Amino acid sequence: QVQVVESGGGVVQAGGSLRLSCAASGDTFRPYAMGWFRQAPGKEREFVMSMLWTGYNTFSTSLGGGRFSIAKDSAKNTVYLQMNNLTPEDTAVYYCAATARGANVMIATSYDYWGQGTQVTVSS
Secondary structure, eight states, X not given: OOEEEEEOOEEEETTOOEEEEXXXXXXXXXXXXXXEEEEOTTSOOEEEEEEESSSOOEEEOGGXXXXXXXXXXXXXXXXXXXXXXXXXXXXXXXXXXXXXXXXXXXXXXXXXXXXXXXXXXXEO
């Protein structure tokens, strides 16, 4: 049984920063990749960033505009999402996901394990 648990969400003013953490636990679980997605009210879930567990390859889109970065602690099966210069448009529930399969790590269907989500609210 693999569990994925996020933490670090909260309320921040525009221009502020937050760091989200996500730990994947399971006796024999070794991720192929872990990633972050987000879903704003009334919108579809969208990919934020992901990282392969072997090496340091990361994947992103223009969504973060260079404001977001991802890092890992392999020994702890933990991935972090650093978000800087946040805007109200970044308000969403942020979900962490993990997969042991080699797949396209930028799409949600590649991930088998999901956290419950953590709310990020950016006030103007």
